[in-house]
Amino acid sequence: MNETNYSELVSNLLPAFGETLEMCGIALALAILLGVPLGVLSYLTSDRNICQNKLINLLVSFILNVIMSTPFVILLVLLLPFTKLVVGTSIGPEAASVPLGIVAIAFYARLVEGNLHGVDKGVIEASIAMGATWFKIVTNVLLPGAFSGMIRGLTVLAVTLVGYSAMAGIVGGGGVGDLAIRFGYYRYQTDVMIITVLLLIGLVQIIQTLGEKASQKAQK
């Protein structure tokens, strides 16, 4: 077993923590920005719904399924050319944010869609009967109705992303998870592995607690 240099560990841990937060933060932002509209689109175009459209619905569904069924490591590599195109580099935390963001968008779109399906159909029918446009229904009934569930979904997504970000090391993304693998696992520094994993558990706990609080507050 290699001897652990604790001061080296601490000096590595801080930036790693920052990298994890950066990657997950960018991915979460992308999920909210693009995952929500995609989820809404998938919901609205679904069978017997407000803007029923089989073609769009199938297309969206297919894309989401492809993204979510491809193992993340493979997606990471497959997306390298695209990543380079978008952020100009294929290494580093920014580069890792691209595949992470794409997975987050797909994942969150599905969660949002599920939450929208949970909104009372009767209220939607009432809104249609009043002559509301689909946009009014989305902004006034659907999104507010699904809001609390969407926050819970965002919590699940954030926790999942922390896990996924560990694999970002493959493209030099860094992060706490990467540290755990590189130092703790490959260099047999069990204590480093334990410390980093504990750190990750702590992070997940914080996210979960905050998420639950926010979701409860949003519930009416």
Add this chain to the structure above:
Amino acid sequence: MIKFNNVSVSFKDKKSQIVHAVKNVSFEVEDGEILGIVGTSGAGKSTLLRTVNQLQLPTGGQTIVDGNDIGSLSGAELAKARHSIGMIFQQFNLVSTKTVAQNVAFAMEIAGRSKEEIKQRVPELLKLVGLSERANVYPNTLSGGQKQRVGIARAVANNPKILLCDEATSALDPETTNDVLQLLKEINHKFGITIVLITHELDVVKKICQRVVVMNRGEVVEIGDVFDVFTNPQHEFTKTLLSHTFDLDLPDRLTHDYSKPLVRIVYNGEKAEDAIVSNVVKQYAVDVNILHGKIEYINDRPFGILIVQLIGEQDEIEKSLNYLSKNTYRTEVINERN
């Protein structure tokens, strides 16, 4: 106001079987009336009602609303037509994330009313339905009756010409039902809104409707003045439907006692207020033993059923039966040996 012109609705159910929910229905709803559509569940009444605001498109025929074939409208025209058709629901269907006032305001926002107009009208509407105090609470803190009042305020917010009620009182207890019906009657009276309500509760029809449409298996089997239909049903289905309200059950030992005639007297209208039974006792040498009875008031007109036993000499009984037949709506001996 509304004209159903050979309206049919059929759709595929989950097993891909074609269901004919509404079959060739034709009738008209008059301006300003309260019309009830009754029938058992699955009779197609809800589907028919939904063709009025195109929540359901007819697969055959047309629903003409205020002179327009509603099925031919789409987009902005349809939205505009819907603004003048209010609707209330069994489950109220209020937006749970909006307060009472916001729910009512939402209906007006949809119709493109100005902020000032909304600000002015919402309190008026809440006053109309007696919920001024609860303007800023969320629907989940309201009772069923209060929720339906919000539903009514929302439905009439844009001064509609028509109000559709989809089993609007079916989730309410009898007392609350009465309050809500009273409110509907008031709204009909005050604003002249045509009300079409569907229900499986005959009591609701008796209380506020002028005319009734009886539906069975997607077809209209009877239509007419509520009093006429309820007191003199023509169709078998209507008779069965009404039998639950008007059949008076007697113990077998009485119906099987053939020595004394058991007479069912049905009386209605003005005659119900005459003292027919006491006249019989005075004029003929018979005793009248009242075994069962019920008086209903339909649109304030009395309709009663009495089951009596006539005790006396045979020819006196004949004479009194004769008198009764002449002076009541219907008189029949119900325990005759076949």
